[in-house]
Structure formats: C-alpha cells, structure tokens
Amino acid sequence: MIICTVQNLKKMYGGNEILKNISFEIHEQDRIGIVGQNGSGKTTLFKLLSNLEHSDSGSIFIKKDAAIGYLAQLPDHDVHSTVYEVISATFQEIKEIEKKIEEVNLQLSDPSQGDRLDKNLNKLYKLQEQYENLGGYAIESKINGVLTGLGISHLTNHLFRQISGGEQTKVGLACLLLQEPELLLLDEPTNHLDIDTINWLENYLLKYKGAIVIISHDRYFLDKVTMKTIDFEEGECTVYHHSYSGFVKEKENNLLLEFEKYQEQQKKVRKIKESIKQLRDWGARSGNEKFFKRARSMEKALARIQNMKRPQLERKKAAFEFNVNKRSGQDVVVLEQVTKLIEDRLILENIDLQVRYGEKIALIGKNGSGKTTLINCLQNNDFDYGAVKLGSSVSIGYLSQKGLEAEANLTVLDIFRDNVPMEEGEARHHLVKFLFYGPSVYKKASDLSGGERTRLRLAQLVYEGFNFLILDEPTNHLDIDSREALEIALEEFEGTIMAVTHDRYFMNKLFERTIWLENGKVDSYTGNYDYALEKRISK
Numbered sequence: 001m002i003i004c005t006v007q008n009l010k011k012m013y014g015g016n017e018i019l020k021n022i023s024f025e026i027h028e029q030d031r032i033g034i035v036g037q038n039g040s041g042k043t044t045l046f047k048l049l050s051n052l053e054h055s056d057s058g059s060i061f062i063k064k065d066a067a068i069g070y071l072a073q074l075p076d077h078d079v080h081s082t083v084y085e086v087i088s089a090t091f092q093e094i095k096e097i098e099k100k101i102e103e104v105n106l107q108l109s110d111p112s113q114g115d116r117l118d119k120n121l122n123k124l125y126k127l128q129e130q131y132e133n134l135g136g137y138a139i140e141s142k143i144n145g146v147l148t149g150l151g152i153s154h155l156t157n158h159l160f161r162q163i164s165g166g167e168q169t170k171v172g173l174a175c176l177l178l179q180e181p182e183l184l185l186l187d188e189p190t191n192h193l194d195i196d197t198i199n200w201l202e203n204y205l206l207k208y209k210g211a212i213v214i215i216s217h218d219r220y221f222l223d224k225v226t227m228k229t230i231d232f233e234e235g236e237c238t239v240y241h242h243s244y245s246g247f248v249k250e251k252e253n254n255l256l257l258e259f260e261k262y263q264e265q266q267k268k269v270r271k272i273k274e275s276i277k278q279l280r281d282w283g284a285r286s287g288n289e290k291f292f293k294r295a296r297s298m299e300k301a302l303a304r305i306q307n308m309k310r311p312q313l314e315r316k317k318a319a320f321e322f323n324v325n326k327r328s329g330q331d332v333v334v335l336e337q338v339t340k341l342i343e344d345r346l347i348l349e350n351i352d353l354q355v356r357y358g359e360k361i362a363l364i365g366k367n368g369s370g371k372t373t374l375i376n377c378l379q380n381n382d383f384d385y386g387a388v389k390l391g392s393s394v395s396i397g398y399l400s401q402k403g404l405e406a407e408a409n410l411t412v413l414d415i416f417r418d419n420v421p422m423e424e425g426e427a428r429h430h431l432v433k434f435l436f437y438g439p440s441v442y443k444k445a446s447d448l449s450g451g452e453r454t455r456l457r458l459a460q461l462v463y464e465g466f467n468f469l470i471l472d473e474p475t476n477h478l479d480i481d482s483r484e485a486l487e488i489a490l491e492e493f494e495g496t497i498m499a500v501t502h503d504r505y506f507m508n509k510l511f512e513r514t515i516w517l518e519n520g521k522v523d524s525y526t527g528n529y530d531y532a533l534e535k536r537i538s539k
Contacts (some may be wrong), residue, residue, distance in 0.1 A: 001028045003066050003183050003211050004049065009058035011044055015272045018044050020235035022058070026183065030211040033222040033244055036232030038451050038479045042215045045232075046185050049213075062183075069181035071172050083163065083171055084156040087143055090178045101127050107276035108167055149200040150193075151367065166192035167192035182210045190218045191476070194367040195502050217480050219244050220504040225484045272302045283397055316362055320434075320458055320489030325465030329392035330357050332496045333378060338386030340370070340377055347373050348522035350386070357391075360490070360497045362507045362529065365517035371500045372401070374517065375470050397466030401473045403453035412456060415445060419460040434459040435482075450477030458486070475503045504529050 002025050009022040018041040026032065034042045047053040049060060050070040057189045062068065081089075088095060104124045107116065116326075131137070147153040150170045155163055160171065169192050176184065190198050202224045207211055216222055222229070222244035229240045229247035240247040276295045283291030332355045340348040347370040355361065363371050379396055381388045417427050431441050434455045448456065454477050461469065475483045487509055490497060501507060507514070507529035514525045514532035525532035 001063070002026070003028055003030075005061040006049075007059045007061075008057045009045075009048065009060065011041070011048065011053075012056055013044075015281055017235050019048075019055075022235075022237050024230060024237065024239050026156045026211050026213060028182075028211055029209070030213070030228060031205075031226045032209070032211075032213045032230060033226035033247075034213060034215045034230050034232065035217075035222070035244065035247070037481055037482060038449070040232040041235060042232055043187055046187055046213075046215065049183075049185060066183060067179070067181035068183045068185065069176045069179050070185040071169075071176055071187060071356050080159050082156065083152070083158050084143075085173055086160045087147070087178065088172055090175045091136075091139055093132050094139060097127055097131045097136065102133065132201045142175075142178060146177055146204075149197065149204060151197050152173055158183070160460045177204065180208075180210065184208065184210055184212045186212065187215045190216065190221050190502070192367075193502065193503065194369075195364060196366055197505075198502065217475070217478065217483065218503065218505070219480065220508075221303065221481075223505075235414070242334060269302065272298055276302070281373065318359065320462055320486050322469070322493045322495070323465045324464050324467045324487055324493070324495045326393050326395070326467060327494075328357055328394045328467045328496065331355075331389070331391040332357055332359075332393060332394055334387075334389040335378070335383075336389070338377070338383040338388065340373055340383050342373070346520055348377075348383070351520075353515070353522060353524075355496060355498065357496055358494075359513055360511045361499070361513045361515055362496060362511035363500045363515045363517065364502070364507070364529070364532075369517045370520065371517055372472055375472060375498065375500060379470065395466045395469050396470055397461045397464055398467045399461060399469070399471045399474055400459050401409070401476065403450065403455075403477065404448070404457040406445045408444065410445050411442045412445075412448070412452075413441040416459060420463040431459060451479065451482070454478055455482065462489075469493065469495065469497045469499075471497065471499040471501075473501060474499055475501065475506050 004026040006025070007023050009019055010017065011019040011158075022045065034045070036042055044053070048055050050068055052070075052149075078456070101124065104120050104127065107120050108124070135142075144153065147156065150173060152167060152170050152174065155167060155171070160168065163171070173186075173189060175184075189201065193201065198218075198221060202221065205225050209217060214222070216227060226243045227241075229242060229244060231238045231240065231247065238251075240250055242250060259505070276298050279291045279295035279298070283289070285294065331352075334355075335351055335353040337352060338348060339349045339350055351374075365371050365373065375398075377383050378388065379398060381390075404415065406418075410418075412431065413424065413427060416431060417424070420427070421432075422430075428441055436443075436452075436456070436459075442508065443452075445453075453475070458474075474486060478486065483503070483506065487506060490510055497511075499511070511528055512526070514527060514529055516523045516525070516536065523536070525535055527535075
C-alpha cells in the first residue's frame with residue numbers, strides 16, 4: 001500500500017529553484033536512502049513532507065491518518081524537564097490513562113466511596129483494557145531498550161537543557177523511534193553516534209514496521225538499511241531500486257549509455273550540418289533553387305531533432321592532493337606505558353603504541369572512550385605518566401572534529417592565507433579546488449557550514465606539507481562526493497595517517513591497521529574495520 005505520493009513538486013529559495021518536478025512514491029515498509037550533494041534539496045524535501053514548509057507547486061498525498069515522524073518536529077520542552085520526562089511525553093495518551101487508573105484506585109480504597117464500588121470497578125476495567133491495547137505494560141521495556149541502544153540510559157535524571165547538543169539529538173531520536181510513526185524521516189541519523197550505537201540503530205531499523213526514508217552520507221549504513229535509493233541532482237531526482245552500492249553501479253552504467261547515445265546523436269547532427277552546407281554551396285554555384293529548398297528542409301529536420309544535454313560523467317569535486325615537504329623517520333611516534341586521568345577518572349591506562357612511517361591507522365571506539373584525548377595528548381605530550389617519543393623530522397597536521405577553528409569575523413580567504421602565505425589571486429585559484437567559488441571566498445567564518453569548515457581546514461593541510469596527518473572525524477559534514485575525493489587523496493598521501501572515525505566505509509577502503517580503544521586499553525589489528533570486528537567477535 002502507498003503511504004505517500006509526491007507529484008511534480010517545486011520549491012524555490014531566493015530565486016533559485018531547489019526542487020524541480022520531483023515525483024516518487026513511498027510504500028509500506030519501504031527502506032529508502034536519499035543521496036545527493038550538500039544543498040541539493042534533500043532536507044527541503046523532508047520539511048515539505050512534514051508540512052513544516054509549503055511547496056511552490058505540485059502536490060504531496062499522505063495516506064489518511066498516517067503519522068509522519070521527523071526530528072525537527074519535536075516539541076519544545078519545559079526547562080525543568082528531565083531526559084526521562086522528555087521521552088515519557090512521547091506516550092502522553094498512555095500516561096494520562098495511568099493517572100486515571102491511579103485516581104480510580106484511590107477511590108476504590110476510600111471507604112466513603114463504597115456506594116460507587118461497581119461503577120469504579122467497571123471504570124477501572126475499561127481503563128486497564130485501554131492501557132493494555134495501547135501497549136502501556138510494555139512502555140518501560142521499550143524506553144529502556146531504546147535508551148540503552150542509543151547509549152543514553154545514564155542521562156535519564158539529567159535536565160534535558162543541560163546535556164550536550166549531540167546528546168539532545170540522541171534523545172530526540174529516541175522519542176522519534178518510540179513514537180513508531182508509519183513514515184519515519186531520518187536526516188543524518190548516524191551523526192553523533194559511535195559504531196556500537198550505529199550497529200544497534202541498523203538492527204532496530206531493519207525490524208521497524210513502518211516505512212523509513214533516510215538522508216545520509218554514511219554509505220555503509222545505507223547499504224545495511226536501505227533497499228531503494230533516490231538520487232537528487234540539480235533539483236531533480238531519480239529512483240533506483242537498489243541500496244547505495246547497487247545504485248552507484250546502475251547510475252554509472254546509465255551515464256555511460258546516455259553518453260554513447262549523446263555521441264551518436266552528435267555524429268548525426270554533424271552529418272546533417274555538413275549536408276546543409278554542401279547543398280548551399282551547390283546551390284550558390286549552380287544557381288539552382290532546388291538545392292536551397294532541400295537545405296531548408298534539412299534545417300527543419302535538424303531543428304526537430306531533440307538535442308540531448310551532454311551527460312555529466314564527472315561532477316565537480318573537491319581536489320584534495322596532499323603535499324609532503326619532508327619525509328619523516330621510520331618511527332613516527334612511540335608511546336610507552338602512557339596514562340591519562342581527567343578529573344581523577346582514568347581515561348587511558350598504560351598504553352604502548354608504535355606508529356611507523358607510511359601507516360594508515362584508524363582509531364576507533366565508543367563515544368567517551370578517550371580517542372580524542374589520546375590524539376590531543378599525543379600532539380602535546382600531555383600524558384600524566386609514561387613517555388612519548390616523536391620520530392625525526394615528524395611534522396603533524398591536525399584536523400579537529402570542528403574542522404576549522406578561526407575568529408568569527410575572518411573570511412575564507414583570510415583564514416586560508418594565514419596558514420598558506422600566497423598572493424590573493426593564487427589563493428583564490430587554489431580555493432576553487434575546494435569548491436569555494438567567486439564571492440564565497442569572502443564568506444565569514446561564523447557563516448560557514450560544517451562541511452565548509454572541514455573543506456577549508458583540509459585546504460590548509462593540503463598546502464602546509466605535513467608528513468603525519470592526525471584527523472578527528474574527517475568525513476563529518478562532508479557529502480559523499482567530497483568523502484570519495486578525500487579517500488583518493490589520502491590513499492595517495494606519502495606520509496603517515498592516524499584518523500579517529502566512525503565511518504566504516506571510509507575505514508574499510510583506506511586503513512590497513514585498526515586500533516580499538518576500550519576501557520582505557522588499546523587492541524591493534526593488522527587489517528581494516530571488518531577484519532578487526534571479526535577478530536573481536538571471535539575472541
């Protein structure tokens with residue numbers, strides 16, 4: 001059965017057509033991935049589906065009484081609400097019945113209400129039946145299961161307004177999952193989640209009874225969860241009946257076929273144009289009107305030929321090509337029995353680690369396991385105990401989770417040239433490679449999106465010539481095209497890389513060594529993420 005039909009949807013912002021004639025259907029139990037470059041209209045579509053915004057034209061038909069769940073729709077909460085109260089509000093109807101049951105039970109225990117005994121018993125029976133039908137007896141189990149799965153069960157008594165933005169997003173996701181709407185809209189659901197939590201979410205969504213539509217740049221997640229892909233490009237969309245990997249193959253094949261058709265048509269157009277020119281030459285030499293008449297007839301035929309738009313085999317992608325000014329020694333860094341405490345809490349305990357020249361290492365673990373602490377202390381030699389030995393000629397280039405850290409009023413051009421001294425014209429030429437075109441180089445740091453901040457910091461790193469790159473969540477905020485460009489550049493990088501990441505596709509493609517951090521200890525595996533996971537499971 002169809003839950004939602006979208007027909008010829010159009011939406012403009014500031015004179016730019018974001019969505020053009022978008023049409024597709026969502027069926028019961030569909031698992032759909034929405035992909036496309038940042039700014040291609042994916043989130044706009046979700047706002048239209050959720051009735052948070054209205055289209056300029058076209059229509060959206062939703063099945064009668066079908067509930068739509070979207071994270072941005074979550075209501076504001078009282079400043080004194082705890083996390084548990086915020087989540088419990090999801091079951092408002094059940095909670096109201098609970099209160100009524102309590103009231104009736106009080107009346108039943110009141111001797112003065114004896115003459116109303118039968119009436120109160122009937123009322124209690126009906127309320128309990130309603131409560132059971134609505135799944136009231138399973139609420140606590142459901143809430144605890146989702147809280148544990150999302151790794152936020154320890155936050156239940158915290159005030160919602162006092163927890164971090166990432167934790168608030170997890171609470172919002174918990175509320176959404178517990179509502180169990182017929183159509184679930186998830187916009188980048190794996191942001192702020194560690195690998196264990198992402199695995200839990202994948203399994204939860206695979207068993208979900210309703211339809212799910214997911215905007216995501218997490219290719220591994222899309223492959224695990226989705227069965228259909230809608231590709232957004234230049235305001236239009238194409239539906240593919242495959243998960244992400246299958247979509248990529250089909251799209252490549254389709255583009256090659258379109259390009260072949262385009263080339264054939266262009267050959268035909270060239271031949272007709274040559275014939276027209278020849279007929280006009282013959283007419284001019286002989287003075288015979290017949291040749292001109294035939295030429296005019298062929299011109300009309302040429303005008304009738306539908307000129308295909310040249311298929312774009314390669315989209316513009318950021319050009320990450322890292323330079324290395326000087327090679328490091330064979331030992332890049334050696335940690336010996338290093339320990340780190342934060343506020344008397346043991347974060348890292350007696351860690352031994354050797355990083356050698358040319359290695360590409362993925363550092364993974366749960367949120368809060370100490371990954372960022374480890375790479376920060378490694379750079380600053382800020383451990384409480386143990387020794388850090390940096391190898392000869394090692395120069396460290398660091399990308400933080402925030403991407404770029406700069407004064408709010410500085411422009412893209414200023415920020416880039418602060419680290420990479422060069423003339424303005426040359427700097428603008430280089431920034432184009434990182435998708436900063438024209439006036440966008442004068443954008444202030446305070447106005448940059450997460451993806452732009454990451455691209456700008458990577459632009460600096462490319463030209464600074466470091467031989468040891470330490471990258472903290474480098475694919476965060478990047479769209480799939482930019483992730484692929486980064487993967488190619490890091491694959492060709494002639495130095496050493498250590499990256500903290502939850503991007504399993506990225507890990508599997510690039511890293512031949514995996515370091516797993518858990519309970520303050522590290523386990524090292526000579527292989528990618530899938531290999532390391534298999535070894536851990538078989539322990």
